[in-house]
Amino acid sequence: MLEWLIFLYLLSMFWLFLMPQTKEGAVLGVGTRKFIVWIALFPSSLVFSLEYNPKICRWLGYVKTSSSRYFSCYSFSTFYLLCCILLFLSFCMFIWLRVLFPTSRHIKYLKLAEEATNSLPSVSSGPHIIRLMSYNAFCRPPGIAGDNGEDFKDERLSLLLKRIGYLDIVCFQELFDAFCNRREAFIEASKLLGFQYECFLPRNCFRIPPRIIDGGVTILSKFPILYTNYIHYRHCVYSTVDSFVGKGCLYARISLTPTCYTQKSSEDYNKNSKKEMRIERAQYLHVFSSHMQAGDRIGYPHESYHARIRIGQLEEMRDFIHWNIVDDDGPVVITGDWNINARTSMENDSDSFWYQDLLERLQDSPSSLYLLQQKRAQYFQDNTIRNLCLKDLLSLSHHGRHPITDGTKCIDYVLFDPRKGNLHGATEGTLKTFIEPFRVTQEEKKMYSLQLPNTLSDHYGVVATFVNDYAAK
C-alpha cells in the first residue's frame, strides 16, 4: 500500500517535471525543476529508508518488532502518521506548484509582449517627453467575475500588453495578485516593452482585519524607481469586502536623470546644479497611486457614509505624500481611481461638490506639521512645508470639464504639482491629457472571443504627457 502511494506520488512528480511550464519557472529563486526533484525525492527517500533500513531505525531509537513493519498500513505508529503528513504536505505543494507557478500564462504573455516590441515605434517621443497613464485594469482576484461568470481577464491583459508600449510610466489599479500569478506574468512580459522597474501595493495579513488581498495598485516605469513606500488606509468600511483588500496609497520615487538627459545636457545639469542648489534638491519625480473605498453609486443608501470614509482616506494620502516628498522638491503626480465623481451628474460635467472638497483637502496643510518641519530642516535651510498646489490635468485639458472615465462618472485622476522641478504637464495641443478607452476591435474579438467586452476595462485610461523643460532646451 505505502509502496504504491510512493510510486503514484513519484509518477505525478515526474509528470510535473516534464511539463513545459516547469522548465521556465522558479520557486523561491530555485529553478522549478530542481525544486520538484527535491520535493519528490526527499519525502519518499525518508519513508523508504525508515521502512527498509533497520540501521536508520535503530539510530533513531526505533526498534523493529517481530510482528509487523513500521509503516505497514495495518499497524499504526507515530512514524506512519508523520509520513502521511509529509506526503500530504508534498501533495499540497504539488497542487500549489501546479496552480500557481509558471504556467502557460507567463509564456503566453511573454510571447505577446515580444510581438508588441516588434511593432513599437522605432523613434521614441524623445527624452524630454514623459507619458504617464493611470488605469483601472479591472482584473480582480480569480473567482470574482461579472454576472456571466467570465470576465476575460487574461484576454484583456494580453490585449493591453500590445498597447502600452508607447507609455513611460503606468499606474494600474485593480491589477490583483491574490491567489494567482496574473500580475507577475504581466510584469515579466512588460519588461520586454521596456518597463524595467515596478512596484506594487502588497497585502498585509497582520492587520485587523487582515488585508489578505493585495491593494491591486501597481506602478510600472521605464525610468528607474529609486525608492518605494506605501500605506494601507486606516479608514475603511468594515462591512464591505474592501476591509480585506489592502486599499492604500503606493509611492514611487522615480529618477528621470540617467535616461532622460542626454550626455551633453546632463553635464549642463551638473554645472547648473552647482550654481543653483534648488535644482539639486528637486531631482525626482514623485508618483503616487491609490485606489479608494468603493461604493460610489449615486443613490446608494450608504453613499454619504462611504464618501466620508474616502475623505478620511484622502487626508491619510495627503499626509503620506508630505512625508515622502519632504526631502526633495521635485514634481508630484497623484493618480488613481478614487471613486469620487468629479462630475455633478451623468449629464452635467462641471465640478461636483465632492470634487471641490477633494481638492481643498488635498491642498490643505498636513497634520503633524511640526514633525514634518523638523524633518525638512535636516535637508533644507528653509523648513517651511508648502501645501500642495495641484493641477487637474484631465480637467484643464478639457476646458475645466470632467470627461467620463468610468461608465457615467469621472473617478480617475491625474493631479500634478510641478513644485520646483523642470517638468510641466501639457494641457494644450497634441500633448494634452486625454482619455484612452482601449477599445477592442472586431478582429480582436474574432481572435479571442466574441463575448469580449467593447473596452479592455470598465474604466478608461487617463494619459498625461509631461514635458521636461530642461532636457528640451
Ligand SMILES: *[C@@H]1O[C@H](CO)[C@@H](O)[C@H](O)[C@H]1NC(C)=O
Ligand atoms: C451643472 O451643475 C452645476 C452645479 O454643480 C450647476 O451650477 C449648473 O447649472 C449645472 N448645469 C446644467 C447644464 O445643469
